[in-house]
Amino acid sequence: MDFDYFRNNDGSAENRNRHNLLSSGWRPLRRDFDVKYFWQLFQTDTQELTQKSVNLASYYADALGRKQYAWWANILNVASDYTRGEFEKYWNYVTPEPLTPDYRYKEVLSTETPIVQFVSRNSIPIDYVLNRLQEITVVRSLEILGRPDMITQYYSERDFYFPVEKFINWERLDVINTVFAYWSKYDVWLQIDPYDRGRRGYSLMAKNLAPLINKSTYDLAVMLSGYQSRVGKVHSQFSIRSFPDSIQSFTDSVQQTILDQPQLAVLVHGEPGTGKTVWTQAVAKEILVPLGYVIFILDHDAIANFVPPTYLERICIIINEADNLAQNRASEVAQYNNKTEHILSLLDGTLYQSVIDERGIHIQQRLVILMTCNTTERLDPAMLRKGRIDLMCEFVQKFV
Structure with a gap:
């Protein structure tokens, strides 16, 4: 954030911001003297400690030894801003710094809020919806974490803290510099960075964020379909037990396989x-959501640009009308798009597992892909090879 340091009638911008912090509930953080820390400092950095101690003594000697002023004026000079500032620098040196995040924590989940949507005629807002999902995940995680044990902010060479008993929510917290919060119960850190136009960046850091993310993403579904893309919940018109007996038996096999193996691809045709479509919705709602899967429903536009978020532990992808997407690459129509290759990559897991981003969260993902099609004749033969489609079923009975 840029600050205007030109003085006006109210003082400098720096002083105004400090006043705003104090008026909004922030309090100066007093560092406590720690004998063990001081002794360690004395042993490891004796020369620097000695030099800073001599400098501080010299500042006080100068303040008290002015001959042109009365003795009481010299005593007042000891309490001046300059002398006090030098003492605070010395005190900050000989006392341990406030707790800050351990950046060795490998698992980080970040978001900017509010999310800004950019839409053009030539692209669907996939990035916006996925960013919105990440924002919802972080916000829900903060709701689960509740009130932190500590909230600090460093500004203008001073540390401030916000009394946690007065904390209401993060939106009402005055943030003019980087803010840190910590939950000792979960061993989770939060970093808040102020951006322009009132926007903020939130970053959660921990040794293991997966349990928190699983709780915060429960019952979430994402529809990526043109300009109707949105984040919500799965809706199912019919229950699994309303389907014919043969479909119910097939569904039981699907459920057992989901429990037994980390990756599963199912194709239903008819x-x-x-x-077919309402069956995938029923499976998602009654089987996958209770198991913690986040549901992604993709249409023909979204499939070519979709990569599953790496911070999610369990993902279900629903692809309807797969025969219009994964067409036989020998046909002339299929040669004009790469959707077949993309679906094959999703089935193989190679698209998003071939390169790992070391800055983010990496967990062993469980992936379920549910696909529907009217006929398998137009599908690319590579789709039906062993190891790509695990279970298949033909729906033959009209369903109402």
Whole structure:
């Protein structure tokens, strides 16, 4: 953030911001003297400690030894801003710094809020929706964490703290510099950075964020379909037990396989009206959501640009009308797009596991892909090879 340091009638911008912090509930953080820390400093940095001690003594000697002023004026000079500032620098040197995040924590989940949406005629807002999902995940995580044990902010060479008993929510917290918060119970840090136009950056850091993320993403679903893309919850018109007995038996096999293996691809095919799409919704709602899966429903535009978020532990991808997307690459129509290759990469897991970003969260993801199509004849033969599609079922009965 840029600050205007030109003075006006109210003082400098720096003083105004410090006053705003104090008026909004922040308090100066007093560092406590720690004998063990001081002794360690004395042993490891004796020369620097001695030099700073001599400098501080010299400042006080100068303040008290002015001959042109009365003795009481010299005593007042000891309490001047300059002398006090030098003492605070010395005190900050000989006392341990306030706790700050351990950046060795490998798992970091960040978001900017509020999310800004950019939409053009030539692209669907996939990035916006995925960023919105990440924002919701962070916000929900903060709600689960509740009130932190500590909130600090460093500004103008001073440390401030916010009394946690007065904390209401993060939106009402005055942030003019980087803010840190800590939850000892979960061993989780939060870093808040102020951006322009009132926007902020939130970063959660921990040794293991997966349990927190799993709780915060429970019952979430993402629809990526043109300009109707949104984050919400799965809706199912029919329950699994309302399907024909043969479909229920197949569903039981799907459920057991989901429990037994980390990756599963299911293809159901049949004429229109046989209940393929509503079956995927029922499976998502009744089986996958209770197991902690985040549901992604992709249309033909989204499939070519979608990469599953790496911070999610369990993901389900629903692809309807797969025969229009993963078409036989020998046909002329399929040669004009790369959707077949993208679906194959999703099935193989190679698209997003080939390169790992070391700055983010990396967990062993469980992936379930549910696909529907009217006929398998137009599908690329590579789709149906062993190891890509685990379970298949034909829906033959009209479903109402």
